[in-house]
Amino acid sequence: MIRPLSRTSLILDIIGAFVLFAVFTPTSVVFYAPGNLSSTVPEAVGIGGLVVAAVLQCGAVAIGRLAPGIALAVAWLGAIVQMAAGLGPLPINVAILGVLYATAAWGTTRVFWAGLVSAFVGGIVSATYISFTNGQFFSAGIPSTVATFVLLAFMSILALGSPWLGGFGWRMVLRWRVSRAAQALAEIATAEEQERVRIARDMHDVVAHSLAVIVAQSDGARYAAASDPQVATEALGTISQTARSALSDVRMLLTQLRHRQGDGPQPTIADLEQLFAQVRQAGVEPRVTVDPMPPGEPPGAIQLAVYRILQEALTNAIRHGAGRVVDIRLAWLADRVEVEVRNEIAPAPVLGASGGHGLVGMRERAQLVGGSLTTGRDGEEFVVTATLPIGAAQEMPVATGGDA
Incomplete structure (x- = not known):
């Protein structure tokens, strides 16, 4: 009624x-x-x-x-x-x-x-x-x-x-x-299902191989521990390196569940200069400070997260910022990387500042790699701050996340 x-x-x-x-x-x-x-x-x-x-x-x-x-x-x-x-x-x-x-x-x-x-x-x-x-x-x-x-x-x-x-x-x-x-929801569900099938295939081709190596090395270390401790130590090192690589791949696949990516290699921190060049072409000058520098090769998932967060933050600065300069600070510490992006904003509230898809996506991307991200006003500036954990993975000169 x-x-x-x-x-x-x-x-x-x-x-x-x-x-x-x-x-x-x-x-x-x-x-x-x-x-x-x-x-x-x-x-x-x-x-x-x-x-x-x-x-x-x-x-x-x-x-x-x-x-x-x-x-x-x-x-x-x-x-x-x-x-x-x-x-x-x-x-x-x-x-x-x-x-x-x-x-x-x-x-x-x-x-x-x-x-x-x-x-x-x-x-x-x-x-x-x-x-x-x-x-x-x-x-x-x-x-x-x-x-x-x-x-x-x-x-x-x-x-x-x-x-x-x-x-x-x-x-x-x-x-x-x-x-x-x-109909639109059905098409989205079909596309998501196809993406899950693709990610499951990647999981089988990449992660299953890493797990098989870990199982074989752990069995060998168990049998060799009594006769040759050096072989057991080498096997444990291989297990540690392979596990870190597999963890990076898993995080990459989880990221793709939320953010649809292409089938090719994913961007890394080496591609940031190209991103900054595109921003300069749009009329915004990024002032970048990197201190300290990365002590090694960060995991692929962390590199992708840093790239995507900076990409979205710079996009917001281009669309909604009032100034022509964006301050970017990267600090590659022993156990984490800190990202900070500052840009001037107009007196009116920034569009999407309280729940836009771009800011939500950045926050979820940081959470998928175990980190956190906050956004908000600081006087006349809009600030994006992220902290992403690295752990001991940066000591290993491997980056398998872009192959997932």
Whole structure:
């Protein structure tokens, strides 16, 4: 009976119904009511009935989207009050057209068909009421009276049915939108499934090989420990290096689950200069400070995370920044890398600062490699700060993340 409707939409409907009442009720009273009053009904009673009918019909418009079925019943009650007061068609009856539109556009299946039946029945009732309250219809003879009645009924049904047809058209538009949205979701789900299949294939080709090496080396170290401790030590070193490489590959695959990547090599910190050159071409000068420098080759997953975070931060600076300079600081410490990006912003809030997809993506990318990222204003600057753990992996001169 009652549809979910936002408070803003309901308030707008109520305001619209009030405006409708304020405009058409005085018009009906001044220009139409005196001439349409039945001779058997006192004028005061007729005008009072008009006001009551106007309140009911405009009230039905106010709840037309919220409860189309209830609105239709209230509109019928208003029409009955209007006829009981001896009143013919009035400008305020425009509200009934709005209610019929609502039944077709937003009503349930039962209310939808009830609106169509109401358009036909209402047209016939209106024609019959006008015919019997106006004695001139019967003074021209039966054939002329029947022809006039049929024409009047046809015009009444057409007038009431037109808004219902308009609502039916909008109902079809809403269904088409829902169908398109469902189709889009299905296409996204299919694409995601294909991406998972690709990542599963990478997992088998890359990570499974690393795990097989670890198992073989660990078995060899266990058997050689008693006779040749040096062989066991070398095997443990191989296991450690292979495990770190496999961990970097796993993090890369997890990153791809969230951020769709191509099949080719992924960008590394060696590609940052090319990124900075693209930023300079866009009119923004990146001032880069790297202190200290990387002590070795960082894992591929960490390099990709640094690259993507800087890429998104610089993109935001180009789109929303007020200055022409962006300060970038990279600190490659023993156990972590710290990234900081600062740029001037306009007095208005930065678009997406409280939940844009780009900032959410940067934060999730940092979390996937075990780090953290924060964003926010600092005076007249917008600051992106990230901390990504490295551990002992930077000591190993391997970077397998770009091969995943």
